Amino acid sequence: MVSGAPPSRRTLGAALLVAALASTATACSGAAGPDGEAPAPAAGRQAQDQGASGALNAYLDRVRKERAARVLAARKWGLTRPPLEAPAPPAVKPKITTRKGFETDGKGLPPVFTTVPTKQKVVFLTIDDGAEKDPDLLRMMNELRIPYSAFLSDYVVKDDYGYFARMQKSQKSGVSLHNHTLNHRYLPGLSYKQQEREICGMQDVIEKRFGKRPPLFRPPYGNYNEDTLRAAKSCGVKAVPLWASEAFPDHMEWREWDRDLHPGDIVLTHFRGKGDWKGTMPDMIRRVMNVITSKGYAVAKLEDYV
Incomplete structure (x- = not known):
């Protein structure tokens, strides 16, 4: 593609x-032109x-x-170094397949993955749910030109859809809004119809409020079963990105044994503030960007690769 x-x-x-x-x-x-002119x-x-x-x-x-x-x-927002500029995205997007150990029995379902197959030294920043609506985050990301993907849950964004509309429109590097269900429930504990309502209902909300039906979906807590993927496929989901590491204001958590970044890794964080963790969203961005940049990686736009 x-x-x-x-x-x-x-x-x-x-x-x-x-x-x-x-x-x-x-x-x-x-020299004369091709017609002897x-x-x-x-x-x-x-x-x-x-x-x-x-x-x-x-x-x-x-x-x-x-x-x-x-x-x-970078100086204004307290970063150690300016973010590295991402290389041009591939002309042809890499083929995404389900990560080994994350499969279900169903065939032809959206792939579940934690890392995008690429040799470019890039990672992808994703932010989940939408509970904290910090205007400083919008200013910081816009001024630093850091792309990111937001996976939204309606129960925490519906009190201020305007914040995410501003996010979508003002971000110079581009922000894409994706699906994290209506109510952030544990999906494997629900019936197929209940899961369909959670996933497809959020597809409808995002399309109505922000103008586009999203192709990406992330299940709450990273938990899913075959019904989850079947329901997601039924309402237009093309892929299910999980994550390889998670960022907090004061530390990083890692999925891989070597506790390090790798080309194409997806980094997760959340819309949270001081009420939930030790710092603000700008504190978290400062932390994760210092880690990413110090390891020689740039943040690229996930949708350019998936």
Whole structure:
């Protein structure tokens, strides 16, 4: 499946550079066109060269300004280092399969996974439920240009849908809103119909409130059975990302034995504040980003890969 993501700044820069070089080469050659036409007048060639050069310079200037703004934002929010810039996403999204040990007997169901298959040194940040609605989180993530995916439960977001609408619209790096059920219940303890109501009902809420039926679903507590996946598939879910590590304001928790990050790992955290843990959401982002950056990883947008 080909990614619909726009080209990255790095990709655009390369394209502009190629265009500028091609323009210069054409001007220097003075060769006739394919139909034997005379070469363009020198003044026209010069204007073309200047246009290509100007576009490239404008792009480079924009990149410099964006990087400078990111450095200032990192200082403002107390990060040890600015976040690393993610590489361009793959032109073709990797094939996602269910992680070994996470299978059910059903075939053709949405894959359940904790890591995206990629060799790029990127990880993916995901935030669950929606209980804490901290405006500082929106400002911080917007200024740092950190992409993330929010998995929402209606019972805690319905008192302020506007907060998540602002999140979706204001985030420069892009935020996607996904399904975490209506009421955050333990799904394997429910019947198929009850699970269908929890999952498909949240699909309807997100589509109505935020304009798009989400393709991703995360079961509460990471617990599911075959009925969960069947119900999710019935209402348009394509994949079920779990997580490889979890971030808190004061520590990280790890699924893997080596207690480390790996290319394509999904990082989980929650919309929580001081009432639930030792710190604010910006404290948590500061902690997790310092870990991610110190290990040489960038945060990429999950939807560019899945």
